[in-house]
Amino acid sequence: MQFSLQAVEKHGKYMEAVKVTRRAKGEKTREKILKAAIEVIASVGIKGTTHRAVAKKADAQLSLTTYYFKDIKELIREAIILSSTIFIESSSGIWHKVFAYLDEFDATSMRKVTTREEICHKVTDAATQHMYENIIHRPVGLAVEQIFFTEMMYQPELQDLAIAHVEKLRQPFIKLASYFNKVDPEIDAELALMTITRIQYQCLSQDKNDVDIEQIRKLVYRQLAWVLKLKR
Incomplete structure (x- = not known):
C-alpha cells in the first residue's frame, strides 16, 4: 500500500x-x-x-x-496592447533618468539661463539617442504607434487603446514641461510630443544609413529650448 x-x-x-x-x-x-x-x-x-x-x-x-x-479583432487588440506595453516600457528608463537628473537642481538654479542651457543639452542628447535607437532598432514599434494616431482613432473598438497609449506618451512630457512652466505645461508638452513623434515617423521612410542623427539633435534641441524658455 x-x-x-x-x-x-x-x-x-x-x-x-x-x-x-x-x-x-x-x-x-x-x-x-x-x-x-x-x-x-x-x-x-x-x-x-x-x-x-x-x-x-x-x-x-x-x-x-x-x-x-x-476572433481576428481579439488578436489585433491584444497585439496592439502588447506593442504599446513594449514601446512605453522602452522609454520608461530614459524618462526616469531625466527626472532624476532634473531633481538634482533647486528652484534657484533652475532660473539660471546657464543651468537651463546645460539641462537642454543633456536632455537633448538623451532624447536624440533614444529616438535614433527607435528608428534603427524598433521601427516596427514606431510603425504600429503611428497607427495609434491615425487608423485606430476612427475605429470604435480600438479607440480606447489609442487614447490610452497617447496619454501614456503625453504624461512624461507634461511632467518635463512642468519644471519650467507652472501655468500651462500641457501646451508645451503637446507641442514637444508632436515634434518628437513627427521626426521619428518621418525617418521611418528613410534608409537607415540616411538617418541624420545630427539633424535630429538640432530639431530636438530647438523644441526643448522652447520648453525650457531659452531664447534663440
Whole structure:
C-alpha cells in the first residue's frame, strides 16, 4: 500500500510538471503569434491583418493561430496592447533618468539661463539617442504607434487603446514641461510630443544609413529650448 501511495504521488507530480510545461509552451506560442501580428499590423495596417497573414509571419499553422485567437479583432487588440506595453516600457528608463537628473537642481538654479542651457543639452542628447535607437532598432514599434494616431482613432473598438497609449506618451512630457512652466505645461508638452513623434515617423521612410542623427539633435534641441524658455 505504501508503495502504491508513493507511486500515485510521484505520478501526480509528473502530471503537474507536464501541465506546467504545456502551459509554458502554450504561452510561448501565443506570444509568438502576437508578435507576428504586431509585424503584420506595422506592415499592412489593421484592415489588412488576417489570421492567414499572421500565421505566415509567425511560421505557424493557420489552425494554431485560430485556436489561440478565434476572433481576428481579439488578436489585433491584444497585439496592439502588447506593442504599446513594449514601446512605453522602452522609454520608461530614459524618462526616469531625466527626472532624476532634473531633481538634482533647486528652484534657484533652475532660473539660471546657464543651468537651463546645460539641462537642454543633456536632455537633448538623451532624447536624440533614444529616438535614433527607435528608428534603427524598433521601427516596427514606431510603425504600429503611428497607427495609434491615425487608423485606430476612427475605429470604435480600438479607440480606447489609442487614447490610452497617447496619454501614456503625453504624461512624461507634461511632467518635463512642468519644471519650467507652472501655468500651462500641457501646451508645451503637446507641442514637444508632436515634434518628437513627427521626426521619428518621418525617418521611418528613410534608409537607415540616411538617418541624420545630427539633424535630429538640432530639431530636438530647438523644441526643448522652447520648453525650457531659452531664447534663440
